[in-house]
Structures are given as C-alpha cells and as structure tokens.
Amino acid sequence: MSQPIKRVRKAVLPAAGLGTRFLPATKAQPKEMLPVVDKPLIQYSVEECVASGIDHIIIITGRRKNAIEDHFDSAPELERHLEEHGRPLMAEQIRQITSGIHFSYTRQSEALGLGHAVLLARELVGDEPFAVLLGDVIHDGRVPATKALVDVHQKTGQGAITVEEVPPEKVHLYGIVDAVPEPNLGFGDRLFRVRDVIEKPSREHAPSNFAVTGRYILPPEVFEYIENTKPGRNGEIQLTDALRMLAKEQGLWAYNYDGSTYDAGDKLGFLRATVEMALKNPELGPSFREYLQGLKL
Numbered sequence: 001m002s003q004p005i006k007r008v009r010k011a012v013l014p015a016a017g018l019g020t021r022f023l024p025a026t027k028a029q030p031k032e033m034l035p036v037v038d039k040p041l042i043q044y045s046v047e048e049c050v051a052s053g054i055d056h057i058i059i060i061t062g063r064r065k066n067a068i069e070d071h072f073d074s075a076p077e078l079e080r081h082l083e084e085h086g087r088p089l090m091a092e093q094i095r096q097i098t099s100g101i102h103f104s105y106t107r108q109s110e111a112l113g114l115g116h117a118v119l120l121a122r123e124l125v126g127d128e129p130f131a132v133l134l135g136d137v138i139h140d141g142r143v144p145a146t147k148a149l150v151d152v153h154q155k156t157g158q159g160a161i162t163v164e165e166v167p168p169e170k171v172h173l174y175g176i177v178d179a180v181p182e183p184n185l186g187f188g189d190r191l192f193r194v195r196d197v198i199e200k201p202s203r204e205h206a207p208s209n210f211a212v213t214g215r216y217i218l219p220p221e222v223f224e225y226i227e228n229t230k231p232g233r234n235g236e237i238q239l240t241d242a243l244r245m246l247a248k249e250q251g252l253w254a255y256n257y258d259g260s261t262y263d264a265g266d267k268l269g270f271l272r273a274t275v276e277m278a279l280k281n282p283e284l285g286p287s288f289r290e291y292l293q294g295l296k297l
C-alpha cells in the first residue's frame with residue numbers, strides 16, 4: 001500500500017543575500033525589511049505561509065540581518081503602549097505578526113547560492129515535504145500561491161513550483177522550465193509536468209518562456225540532490241540544478257499561478273510592487289489613485 005501524503009507544515013525563507021541591487025538602501029538594513037506600503041517585504045511571504053496552512057517558518061539569515069529576527073519577535077512593551085494610548089487595533093495587528101507561528105533561524109555565512117541556503121535548513125526540515133518562498137516576489141491572488149502548490153502536492157505526492165509567462169527578453173533573469181500540459185488532474189490548463197529546468201538561459205537556449213517565480217513545494221529528497229549539485233551559474237550552488245535532477249528522477253510539477261505576481265527584486269520592480277499594492281490597499285487605495293491621476297507627467 002502506498003504511504004499517505006504528508007502535510008506541508010514548514011517553509012524555508014532564504015534571506016541571506018547581500019541586497020546589492022538596492023544599495024545604498026541596504027548598506028545597513030536587510031533588503032527583506034524594505035517596506036512595501038506598510039509591511040516589510042518578508043512579511044508578505046510569512047503571511048502567505050500562514051494562509052497556506054504552514055506554521056513553522058525557517059529563515060536563513062546572515063550578517064546584518066538582526067532586524068528580521070526582531071521583527072518576528074513578540075513586542076509586549078509596544079503592544080502595551082498602543083493599548084494604553086487608545087490604539088487596540090494596531091496592538092492586535094502587531095500581535096498577529098507572530099501569533100501561532102514558530103520561527104527558527106539558521107545562518108548562511110558565505111553567499112554560496114540559493115541551493116546552498118536551502119540545504120542549510122535540512123536538519124530543521126527533517127523528513128517531510130516543505131515549502132520554499134523567495135521573498136523578492138509578492139504573489140497576490142484569491143488563493144495564495146503556496147496554497148495552490150500545496151494542493152498540487154496533495155494530489156500528486158510530488159514537488160511543485162509556480163511559473164509565469166515572461167517576455168522573451170526577460171528569460172535570462174529566471175529559471176525557465178521545459179514542461180508539458182497535464183489537463184487531467186483537476187487543475188485545468190494551469191498544470192504542467194516539468195521535463196527540465198534551466199537557470200537563467202539566454203533567449204536562444206530557453207526551452208520556453210515559462211519562468212520560475214519563487215514558490216516551491218519540495219520533497220525532503222531534494223536535499224540529497226542539492227548535495228550532489230556542482231556550482232553552476234555564477235559559480236553558485238543553484239536550487240534549479242537540483243530541481244533538474246528531481247524532475248527527471250522523481251517528478252516535478254509546474255503550476256501557472258492565476259493571481260498577480262510582482263517581482264520586487266530590483267528597484268523598478270520594487271516601485272511597481274509598491275504602487276500596485278498601494279492601489280489595492282483598502283485604506284490608502286482610493287486617495288493614492290486620486291493622487292496618481294492628478295500627477296502631471
């Protein structure tokens with residue numbers, strides 16, 4: 001008899017990068033703490049995890065990243081201050097940031113690549129499937145992106161990643177999949193079986209224009225594949241190279257996410273994410289829209 005499919009309870013959030021694309025803003029402050037409207041970037045990923053049924057979050061940090069740990073620590077003095085000064089709703093919002101979530105931290109002392117960062121979580125993850133969320137990308141939709149992958153994993157028992165079509169001139173910025181549609185598993189035309197994934201190919205060598213957008217559900221066996229991965233693009237241990245082996249030997253699914261995806265990984269993308277998330281914000285949206293419409297450009 002086949003084993004029951006294990007529930008996804010844990011997520012790994014790599015946050016050890018140097019943030020060089022945001023200098024000088026990130027000289028002393030982690031990129032993950034830059035605010036998009038009223039929340040630091042990394043909080044969007046944490047909220048997505050919670051909305052996807054995950055309650056243990058493993059953050060891979062590095063030097064100068066203490067602000068992340070402080071942000072996800074409880075803040076009783078702040079909560080008391082807000083309550084005593086007539087702001088109980090804000091106090092509750094602050095409490096909610098960490099409520100019911102278990103946070104673990106481990107450090108990546110050298111920037112050896114995304115695959116290497118994920119491998120550092122091996123002991124904390126143990127022998128169960130887990131999510132990986134790259135905080136640069138905000139996914140916003142009716143169903144959280146990680147939840148959509150959890151559903152694919154529940155159905156197939158295999159790993160799954162989100163993808164999105166990008167214009168040909170942008171394929172060199174992403175992992176690009178070679179995948180075939182699988183319309184018979186209940187996900188309509190959104191599900192694909194991955195045959196291969198290539199990290200940041202040139203336009204000529206890209207097998208498609210479906211890009212990996214930074215959400216993954218992976219089986220624990222992926223740690224072995226990462227261990228056997230040689231340095232690839234930029235001399236780094238690439239998660240994508242381990243996924244190639246996973247796709248070929250165990251199976252991997254790509255899900256074309258139907259919500260909005262904002263790649264806040266560089267200054268322009270970050271501005272776009274900020275403007276669009278501000279427009280969607282119930283409190284700020286209407287007056288921000290009015291302000292934008294009034295701009296003489």
Ligand code: G1P
Binds near residue numbers: 136173174211265
């Ligand atoms: C990483 C991954 C890449 C993926 C991208 C999504 O690249 O290596 O496969 O497409 O995230 O944002 P990075 O943007 O960290 O260079």
